[in-house]
Amino acid sequence: MSPAVLISDLSFSWPDGEPVFDGLDLTIGTGRTALVGTNGSGKSTLLRLVTGALAPSRGTVRVEGTLGYLPQDLTLDAARTVDDVLGIAATRRALAAIERGGADPALYATVGDDWNVDDRARETLDRLGLGHVGLDRPVGALSGGEAVLLGLAGQLLRRPHVLLLDEPTNNLDVAGRRRLSETVAAWSGVLLLVSHDRELLDLVDQVVDLRDGGVRVFGGTFSEYEVALAVEQEAAQRAVRAAEGDVRRQRRELADAHVKLARRVRYGQKMWDNKREPKAVMSERRRQAQVSAGKHRGLHEDRLADARERLASAEEAVRDDAPIRIDLPATAVPGARRVLSIRDAVLRNGAPINLDVYGPERVALLGTNGSGKTTLLSALAGRLPADAGMVDVAVPVRLLPQRLDVLDDDLSIVANVRRLAPTADENAIRARLARFLFRGARAERPVGTLSGGERFRATLAALLLAEPAPQLLLLDEPTNNLDLASVRQLSESLAAYRGALMIASHDLGFLRTLGINRWLYLDGVLRNASR
Missing domain, CATH: 3.40.50.300 (P-loop containing nucleotide triphosphate hydrolases)
Structure with a gap:
């Protein structure tokens, strides 16, 4: 088969029972694919499920071809050498032993066909701007950006059919980002990319939008995806406004129906009190009026319930990535x-x-x-x-x-803001936090439980409200x-x-x-x- 990532009926939950995916189906074929979604939507989790670092509770994840993976938080032992991170240390040692006259068949088996491993490594490092880095150099001597590029070089040297990149621009300077972009643009296999870098995202062939445990696939670059999404969201907002109008109309009609029914009841009671007709006739009319009134009221209540369901359905299609509204x-x-x-x-x-x-x-x-x-x-x-x-x-x-x-991870968001603004009124703090999207009980959450994006928002709020x-x-x-x-x-x-x-x-x-x-x-x- 051609290289691909095949995900079928995938379900996964964290140990505390919080679900991440439930019955997810997705196929990623040859080309460059961006995986986008809000913090906490499961992007990095999905990549780890593809690598096998996590096991699904149901369903399957299959990779056709060899797999390479550059994680978001690349941690390298400072004592390791560059060739070890590149995965060529054993090959280089075997070559050196052969050059010294070693004839053990195991040495030749280790080298295989990779007799020019040093040249390949140097070429790859040069391409990524690491030409100055020696193969025997300790990793601890590298900067954070150099470590990321070294990790990428190691993946490229392995020549995987499928490459996963999780926030690869972190810690990269402008030159490093340019070289990464060149690598992504030239990739001919399967590439699955998680990134917030717009320029990098505009190199992809399709966008997979991960939201609420499901996915939607858009063809084209990220900018094209944004245009399509904006058109879709505008239509969704119009549908919400129309549904809201329908709910208001059905409420008015139900209220009018109640008024009319009340008038009928008063008229019927007046006729009963005056006893202008035989009692049996009046009783039958009362019964028929009650049945008719019940049907009439039920009809309008059903219409209102239907309108509310349409409104709820329309609201589900509108994204809740709310903007921050502040005045400082x-x-x-x-x-x-x-x-x-x-x-x-x-x-x-x-x-x-x-x-x-x-x-x-x-x-x-x-x-x-x-x-x-x-x-x-x-x-x-x-x-x-x-x-x-x-x-x-x-x-x-x-x-x-x-x-x-x-x-402080152990304190709530409110308590952290209070530390930096000790004289501020509690209600004022909560009102200001609401503008940073921390409303009600959300403001009471311990900072240590927040997602990356939430933690960033809380930190920014605390600094600006200090x-x-x-x-x-x-x-x-x-x-x-x-x-x-x-x-x-x-x-x-x-x-x-x-x-x-x-x-x-x-x-x-x-x-x-x-x-x-x-x-x-x-x-x-x-x-x-x-x-």
């Missing part, structure tokens, strides 16, 4: 106010940095992995002192770090591990932010949505960049 006047910074000044600051033995930011400027901080972007943000947040020079922040500042380790209100907001790779709905919600919330922003990110598509008015590039020295 306390974060506003006047245009002429100095926000920060850096004078000849040396951070961890880097080159001296000079920088001034005034008013509500929006600054994008670019640079390769390991260039010092996180270090600079940490210094501005007061977490790291300068080795020399001066770092002066003149307004309240908050940092959203990559690890999202600002909140006392004093932050007039300088620092974000370090904020789109890492976010689904597309969460990225959109982040863009919406930052649109309402009135202070100064500095954002370190490799995601150019996301940065372009924020109205960035100043682009900086850090690579040894800090300089202006044009984007």
